[in-house]
Amino acid sequence: MVTLLTIQVLSILATALTNLLGILAFSTDHWSIVTYDLGKLRSHVRWITVENSSNASVHVIDMKNDQNLTLNDRQLQSMAFGIKNDTTLYSTHKGIFRQCNYLSENIRQLLKISKCRVLKVANNQYDDVIHGMNNPGRELIRLHNVAAACAILIVLLLCACTLVGVTVGILNGVVLATMTIGIIYLVTTMFSVCLLAIMHTVLKSERKQSHCFALEILTDDLCTSRTIQASYSFLLGCSLIVLCFITSVLWLSLQEKQRKFAQH
Numbered sequence: 001m002v003t004l005l006t007i008q009v010l011s012i013l014a015t016a017l018t019n020l021l022g023i024l025a026f027s028t029d030h031w032s033i034v035t036y037d038l039g040k041l042r043s044h045v046r047w048i049t050v051e052n053s054s055n056a057s058v059h060v061i062d063m064k065n066d067q068n069l070t071l072n073d074r075q076l077q078s079m080a081f082g083i084k085n086d087t088t089l090y091s092t093h094k095g096i097f098r099q100c101n102y103l104s105e106n107i108r109q110l111l112k113i114s115k116c117r118v119l120k121v122a123n124n125q126y127d128d129v130i131h132g133m134n135n136p137g138r139e140l141i142r143l144h145n146v147a148a149a150c151a152i153l154i155v156l157l158l159c160a161c162t163l164v165g166v167t168v169g170i171l172n173g174v175v176l177a178t179m180t181i182g183i184i185y186l187v188t189t190m191f192s193v194c195l196l197a198i199m200h201t202v203l204k205s206e207r208k209q210s211h212c213f214a215l216e217i218l219t220d221d222l223c224t225s226r227t228i229q230a231s232y233s234f235l236l237g238c239s240l241i242v243l244c245f246i247t248s249v250l251w252l253s254l255q256e257k258q259r260k261f262a263q264h
Contacts, residue, residue, distance in 0.1 A: 004257045004258065004261055007257055011165070011247070012166065013040060014168070015165060018158065018160075019162055021239055021243055022154060022240055023159050025233055025236035025240055028232075029098055030232055030233045031093075031094060031095045031233040032095075032199075032231055033091070033228070033229045033231050034226060034227070035226070036081065036226055037226075040225035041083065044084050046063060046227070047060050047061060047062055048060075048061050048081050049061075049080045049103075049110065051078070051106055051107060053218050058106045058107055058110050090102070093118070096144065096147050097119060098118050099119060100115055101115065119141075119144055138199075143205075147198045150194055157187065164177055165178070165251065169181055169251070175262065178251055178255035179251075179252065181216050181251045182248050182251035182255060185245075185248035186245070189241055189245045191242050192241045193241055199233075199234070203228065204231055206228050
C-alpha cells in the first residue's frame with residue numbers, strides 16, 4: 001500500500017517536472033516553422049544573400065545572372081530572398097508571443113532587421129489591408145490574444161500551485177490546500193488543452209490562407225512556395241497536458257491520504 005510519504009514525494013517530483021515542461025514550452029515559444037521553396041520562387045527572386053563561413057562576409061547574389069545556383073536546405077534556411085515587389089522573404093519560426101528568423105547576425109545587419117519581433121496582440125499590420133473577400137488576419141490575431149492569455153494564466157497557476165502546495169499542503173499538512181491544488185491542476189489541464197487547440201487552429205488557418213504573413217501581402221503564386229510545419233512546442237504542450245493531469249491525480253490522492261491520516 002502506498003504510504004503518505006511516497007505520495008508526497010511523487011507529488012513534488014511531478015510538480016517540478018510539470019513546471020520544467022511549462023517553462024520549456026513557453027520560453028522557447030517555437031510552435032511553427034515557415035520556410036520557402038527556392039525552386040518555386042526562382043522566377044520571382046531578384047537577389048539572395050549568402051554568407052561566407054570562412055570570413056563571415058555577406059554577398060548579395062543577383063539571381064538574374066546565376067539561375068543555376070545549387071543550395072542545400074541548411075543554406076536556404078539562413079538566407080534572405082529579395083523578390084520582384086521589393087519584399088524580402090526568409091525562414092522564420094513563430095510562437096505565441098514572438099516571431100524569429102534564422103538569419104546570421106551579419107545578414108540581419110545588412111538588411112537592418114532584428115532577430116525576433118513581438119507579435120502584436122492589439123493591432124495587426126494587416127488590419128487595414130483587404131485581400132479577396134475578407135481579411136483572415138484579424139481572426140488569427142484574436143486567437144493569438146486568447147492563446148497568450150491562456151499561456152500567462154497557466155504559468156501563474158503553476159507557480160501558485162508549487163508555492164501553496166509545498167508550503168501549505170505538504171509542510172503544514174493542510175488537507176483543504178492539498179485538495180485545492182489538485183483541482184487547480186485540473187483547471188490548468190483544461191487551459192492547456194485550449195491553448196493547444198488554439199495553436200493548432202492557427203497553424204491550420206495559416207496553411208490554408210492565400211495571404212501570407214511575411215513582410216507584405218504576397219500573391220497566391222508566391223504563397224504556394226511557402227511551407228508551414230508544426231514545431232517541438234506542440235510536443236511539449238501535449239506532454240504538459242498529460243503531466244498536469246497526472247499531477248492533479250497525485251495531489252488529489254495525497255489529500256485523501258492526509259484526510260485518513262488525520263482521522264487516526
